[in-house]
Amino acid sequence: MYSLSHYCRIWLTSARYSVTRMLMFRGDFFVWALVELFWMTVNLLVISVIYQHTDSIAGWNKYQMMLLVGTSLLIQRFLMGFFWSSIFEMGRNIRSGHFDFFLAQPGNVMFMATTRKIDPDSLINSLVATGVVVYSAHQLGLHPGFTNIALYALMVACGVIIHYSMLVLCISAAFWITSAQGIEGSYFTLSEFSRLPRQAFHGLANIAFVWILPIVVVSNAPASTLLKGFDLTIALWLLAITALWFALAIFVFNRGLRRYSSASS
Numbered sequence: 001m002y003s004l005s006h007y008c009r010i011w012l013t014s015a016r017y018s019v020t021r022m023l024m025f026r027g028d029f030f031v032w033a034l035v036e037l038f039w040m041t042v043n044l045l046v047i048s049v050i051y052q053h054t055d056s057i058a059g060w061n062k063y064q065m066m067l068l069v070g071t072s073l074l075i076q077r078f079l080m081g082f083f084w085s086s087i088f089e090m091g092r093n094i095r096s097g098h099f100d101f102f103l104a105q106p107g108n109v110m111f112m113a114t115t116r117k118i119d120p121d122s123l124i125n126s127l128v129a130t131g132v133v134v135y136s137a138h139q140l141g142l143h144p145g146f147t148n149i150a151l152y153a154l155m156v157a158c159g160v161i162i163h164y165s166m167l168v169l170c171i172s173a174a175f176w177i178t179s180a181q182g183i184e185g186s187y188f189t190l191s192e193f194s195r196l197p198r199q200a201f202h203g204l205a206n207i208a209f210v211w212i213l214p215i216v217v218v219s220n221a222p223a224s225t226l227l228k229g230f231d232l233t234i235a236l237w238l239l240a241i242t243a244l245w246f247a248l249a250i251f252v253f254n255r256g257l258r259r260y261s262s263a264s265s
Helices: 004-024 026-050 062-096 109-114 120-139 146-175 181-195 203-212 217-228 232-259
Strands: none
Touching (some): 004 109, 004 120, 026 120, 062 120, 062 181, 109 146, 109 232, 146 181, 146 217, 146 232, 217 232
């Protein structure tokens, strides 16, 4: 059983490798950072255009919506910065047999396979997403205390873990099927719903994207904490579903690992 410090050293080594690689290919870094920045800018411009024709969407005004979108973008930047490349590469490695490399590593296989790379361009743009949240809060006249800011950060972390767990579940399908590429694309499409207010979902959509797949909740819960203050029920519910999804991801990944046929078999 390896200690927490052991995994921290492994992660720091991987992070240093990713930063060194980024410095070797600076052009790629700047191009992808600009692409992500452009994509984030488009999302914010869409909000500005929409609110030129209306004052409220599902009870949310322009700057409340910007705070929600900024929160969603922040969660996605952290997800893409810390896990995205590693998780999607894992699917290709399972199909090619290169996943053997992680089986020989000194640590938990799921940790080793999903934290091998970081994307500095996404992490840099997380500062832009944070700026959007801060600007929106300022325009709304919000002055959250340390407790609410800490709770907001905790809920953002829960959102990252939930998205991480869902991604691992999607990619784990590669242990059973030839390719999980279609599932990967479907997940990216579903994540677009995280930038919409929870109040906009009714009926089956509410059941699907709020209760079954908590795509909407992961961004709405932290945004609501800044807008309306701490809600114990929402906080406990978010922590519970975070633990549930993470446990489910571990279970499915380990079951899939038993089915893996290495390149040498």
